[in-house]
Amino acid sequence: MKNxxxxxxxxxxxxxYTDTVLAEDFxxxxxxxDNFGLxxxxxxxxxxxxxxxxxxxxxxxxDDIDFGDLGVDDKTTLFNGQLRWKFGKQRKWSLxxxxxxxxxxxxxxxxxxxxxxxxIFREGTPVDAGVGMAxxxxxxxxxxxxxxxxxxxxxxxLHNLDVxxxxxxxxxxxxxxxxxxxxxxxxxxPLPNIGIWYLVSPARKWLIHTRIDWISASIDDYSGTLxxxxxxxxxxxxxxxxxxxxxxxxxxxxxxxxTDWSGGADLRxxxxxxxxxxxx
Numbered sequence: 001m002k003n004x005x006x007x008x009x010x011x012x013x014x015x016x017y018t019d020t021v022l023a024e025d026f027x028x029x030x031x032x033x034d035n036f037g038l039x040x041x042x043x044x045x046x047x048x049x050x051x052x053x054x055x056x057x058x059x060x061x062x063d064d065i066d067f068g069d070l071g072v073d074d075k076t077t078l079f080n081g082q083l084r085w086k087f088g089k090q091r092k093w094s095l096x097x098x099x100x101x102x103x104x105x106x107x108x109x110x111x112x113x114x115x116x117x118x119x120i121f122r123e124g125t126p127v128d129a130g131v132g133m134a135x136x137x138x139x140x141x142x143x144x145x146x147x148x149x150x151x152x153x154x155x156x157x158l159h160n161l162d163v164x165x166x167x168x169x170x171x172x173x174x175x176x177x178x179x180x181x182x183x184x185x186x187x188x189x190p191l192p193n194i195g196i197w198y199l200v201s202p203a204r205k206w207l208i209h210t211r212i213d214w215i216s217a218s219i220d221d222y223s224g225t226l227x228x229x230x231x232x233x234x235x236x237x238x239x240x241x242x243x244x245x246x247x248x249x250x251x252x253x254x255x256x257x258x259t260d261w262s263g264g265a266d267l268r269x270x271x272x273x274x275x276x277x278x279x280x
Contacts, residue, residue, distance in 0.1 A: 028148045029201035029236055034279040035086050041275025043080040043248060047073065047104050049131050051165050053117055053185035053263035064266070065116065067165065070129040071108025078102040080248070080273050092146055094153065096139040102269060105130035116167045117183035127169035133252075133267060134162040137213075139195060151199040159215060159226065161252065162188040163265055185261040189222045191215050207234040209246070224254030224264075234277060242277040 031037050049067040068074055080100040087093050107128045114121045121127055141155020166184035195213040202208065215226035232246020250269040256262065 026204065026239075028204060029199075029207035029234065030239065031207055031234065031236075031242070031277065031279050032148060032151055032199060032201055035091065036280050037084040038278040039080075039082045039244060039275045040277075041080045041244065041273050043078045043100060043102075043269075043271060043273045045076050045078060045102060045248075045269040045271040047076060047102070047131075048266075048268040049104075050266040051131065051263065052265075053165060053183075053261055064264070065114065067104075067129055067131050069108075070110065070114075070127065070167065071106035072129050072131055073104040073106050075271075076102050076104045080275065090146070092143045092153075094141050094143065094155070096137070096141070096155075096157070098137040098139070099135065101132070101134035103130065103132040114167070117185055119167070119171065119181045119183035121167060121169055121171060121183075125169050125171060127167050129167045130165065131267070132162075132164040133269075135250075136160040136162075137193075139193075139213075141195065141197070149201050152197070154196050155194070157193050157195060157213075158190055159193050159213075160188065160190045161226075161254075162186075163252075163254075163267070165265075185263065187222070187256050187258060187261040189219070191217050191219060191222070191226070193226065205236040207236070207242075208232075209234065221258035222254060222256055224252065226253075227251045230273070232273070240278055240280055242279070244273070244275040244277050246273045246275070247271070248273050 026033065049072060050064040051067055052064045078100055082096065082098040085095045109126050110121050110123060112123050137157055137159050139155055139157030141153045143151050143153040145152040164186040166182060168182035170178045171181045193213050193215040195211060197211040199207060199209045210231045213228040229249045230246050232244055234242050234244040236242040252265060252267045255264040
């Protein structure tokens, strides 16, 4: 055990020393010059939900059900990962892959009758509710301004949006008995998007970055808009390792008319993202 601990400490010291020595070989942030960039982080999100899925709240004209009012968590921590590969002549082309997901759940007692996916939850019914969303993105773009200090580019991509919601609880079936019922809805849809990015290195170990992605589409049983904005700063601690702090805003407004989901969603996620970055 002691030998293993000593070996691990020795490896860390060697890598740290090597990175410190090699850190002198770049004038500006190496994420601008290296071919590959990887980011793995945690996104602390403030959530806002308004969702309808063949559901109504009694005595209200709108179909949207505010899951926040049902006790769904308004703050969650989710995984956020991204990989970038630069290729082509002068490495002006880039291929991005990104994934993040969030699952917010909670329990409450409904204060008025709620019908959701043909299940009626009566006033006073204890329920559990949840909202889930996963985003997978593949994006290709070209840098139009690219040098040691700046990188500005535009591209197109494909988002795959997977959104799910549920309400479940013990529902009064008649005057004497109850039964456990669940109403849930789900929709998965690949959608095209356009995006822009800009990176600038004001000093050797510092990088400021921003990115905006946008969708407005009507495809098959889906129509809606999506905005995804990220602004952040990266510090290059070692030659191949850095630390990144950014703020991300994500907003999806969608109408869905399919066999799995007839309704809509207005989802907003925003908050800080803390990540470790690697470049080579």
